[in-house]
Amino acid sequence: MDPAERRELVSRYTQEVVTEEELADVFAREDPRAYIGYAPTGEMHIGHFTTIRKLADFLRADIEVTVLVADLHAHLDDEKSPFELLDARSEYYRAAIEAMIETTEADADRIEFVRGREFELEEPYTLDLYRMMADTTISRAKRAGSEVVRQSDNPKLGGLVYTLMQSLDVAALDADIAYGGIDQRGIYMLARELLPDYGREKPVCVFAPLLSGLSGGNMSASDPGSKVSLTDSREEVRAKIDDAYCPMGEVEGNGVLEYVRYLVFPFLEERGEPFRIERPEEYGGDLSYESYERLEADFVSEDLHPADLKSAAGEHIADLVAPVRERLLEAPDLLQSAYPDNYE
């Protein structure tokens, strides 16, 4: 595969690559590796799904992929996950991620899973961490993590150490590319700044867009209606999409359109199917789209009405979620022990 093709695979459906030049260099290296980390906190949802599906692109581009289940981070960030639940949640995250990967044509066995504590407690790592703590100011660490770490009036030290550890993770996992949502930007910019001081390579960063929530604004952990959950039934998915904020002709902040763009189209493209929309004769009859761009154009010109988009989007998203949901419900004890309060 030629480098231009590989570069296109890696950077498609992303928001930013830092930097394109350095990315080109990565392909010249032996066995380049990308990594993405997830802190096993709340239940996984459709937002995670988009970043995980994209891992298939890295593999296609012949880049090895490491998925970090960052258990210590889950606790360091304001104890989002209680210490006793880290094992259970790490297990659940891994199972959910595998289930999501299996909805792609990628070979899940090519993805290496690592749990944070497997390497974050080793001496060389710890030594570097202490050195970083010694020469990073509190305000620098705070700024780096401000989009990721929970903010409060009485922040704990953990949130600060969090950003340093994540910076170090990149090097410890031997990653050439750090991949994550654009909210991770601050932390990886700190990593790029810091790592060279410790004789490490600074990573190329690939950032996925953060999808808007369905109720307007961002997806919110506390608002189930703002996002599709991996355990939502077809009916629940339909209902959530149907209730979603979706102003006619407006692209900005339109969660439904973003789901279609970053989730449904990649999924359909992989299968070589168009996006079909059933529409009553009264409004012009059925539609079919080969590309997102054409669909968006019709939406902007208001030739495609939100109600018709929603019903089709709901079905496609439900199709996508169904196999993951099935896998998760096959092992209900995973969810039960990870989230005892939600599953009695």
Add this chain to the structure above:
RNA sequence: CCGCCCUUAGCUCAGUCUGGCAGAGCAGUCGACUGUAGAUCGACUUGCCCCCCGUUCAAAUCGGGGAGGGCGGACCA
């Protein structure tokens, strides 16, 4: 170790001085208007007032004890 402050609806908080039906904003739910949603309008819902004991006809409110959180001081031989 000592002192002071805070804890009330899902969230942010008022109410405590001076005891008398548990409140507001936001959020949420339901209608109306829209070929979706939102916005707008109309209606509705929301409680271990941190816990225990006491005083009182009556305690979120007063007294005592405790828990959790915050702030400060002291110690630094």
